Amino acid sequence: MELFEAIAQRRTHRGEFRTDPISQTDLDQLIEVARWAPSPFNTQPWQFLIIREAAGKNALADLTARCVAEQFKDPRFLDDNSRWMRLTDAEWQQRGDGVRLTDHVDLPPMLRKSPTKLKPLLKNAKNLSILGHLGAGKMPAKEMAELIRTSPLLILILMDWTRRPPGEGGQRWMWLGMGAMIQNLLLAATALRIGTQFVSAPLERQRDRERIREIFDVPASSEIITLLRLGYVDSMRGESVRLPPSSFIRYEHYTESVSTPAN
Template sequence: MSPPPAHPPALPLIEGMLARRTTNGPFRPDPVSREHQHLLMRVAQAAPSHFNSQPWRFVLVENPQTIAEIARISGESMTELIEAGVFFERYRRYFRFSEAEMEERRDGIHIDHLPGPLRPFTRQVFSDAGLKLMRQLGVPKKLGEDNRKLVAGSPLLLAALLDKSEYRPGELSGFYSVFGLGAAMENIWNAVGALGMGIQFVSTPMEIPRQWRAIQTLLNVPGDLELMAVYRLGYLPAGEKRPSIDWSSRHRKRLSQFVARERWGEPEEE
């Protein structure tokens, strides 16, 4: 029997997974077809779960008024987080400011797109002095408005929930449930590209408890379910318009940085 080729041809599924990305820009206004929505739910349904418990629940949101309200909450949350400096304080350690830094670390996000007045101060933008300058230039409100527009212009929102009879934090069932939902969402994330779609996590309301509660109320989340995340989805436009502050994050760690052979301390080489 001949040995397998050194570099076997990549399968379409694997190629799609390696090409996966998050959509930071706007979507086309076209509604997401019901066929595609159900296909995404079926790929989520195919994910593994502990004892086939399938603890995930989803809400598909197309109503323009509901989307507009979630967009308002998201934009207000972004403005509040930036204005108070909370966002940068929490996540500063992930920011990179040059290709060289990204190449060395191979993780985090490269802040490579800033409003004109801030570009000369790229590295200082996320310092205390930089935050003061951003407030003076009205950047928090601009970022909040950009965020609101992105969410408001999304034809479909997807709320991901967990059944509390399975999701019990502090117990193994809590881990199994989060693991299962993560697998379901990863299936969705890997499938959208094949449909000409994109997806992005609507994260800012989660940072502020009262705003997250407002979304739970809006979606009529009952007491036996836990709202875990909200995503925006839509079809990708031909040209991509970048937000006011944007980043790239295509670098990935080398095998030797995250894989060991037999025991930790013996890094796997490429």
């Protein structure tokens, strides 16, 4: 697959993957592209914990289920989330950002037809958290856990603090290098017809990251950056939206509202 095609086709896969394991050849290719990412001072601070066995998957699935259920009860988390939740396709397309609620939560049948009924609730995170206390988070928690449990491959991505580059900005540059590395991996996965999904729920809170550290014996010198689930998919197709360039491109001065590049 050509590079531009892979960039355009890459999508977050929130559903099930095919059950066949990722071949060692493909995994080696993912590792190879990660290796060639840029990093500050060529420090290459990344580390991968590759999880293929049930024990590791189950531990992460159980932790994720607990985290998701707890997040549904947390008004601050819900309030933060609601800003980026789009209730309908039309709203999502029109705004060009955020995520569709229905991509993350399986709504009960009565709400599926008219999800806008949720609008007043989303405006008041306290009400939503009451639903969480009544068990509304249990289903999404169970579903997310199942997706993790059945993923052919999980990669826990770590950053090695002992490879910190010099200078006041060292930490920032390290994070940027990690992002570049992860994008290499996502694009190569797309080219190999491997679907990917970030799984952030079990990494939101420090105490949950500490739990992961204990489970996998990750040393204090390594930061837990992200968790990816991966598996082959039959179709790379999936919907997504983006803001138009005009919303984030500035020429010459930040405050210039409308300007075109000089030819």
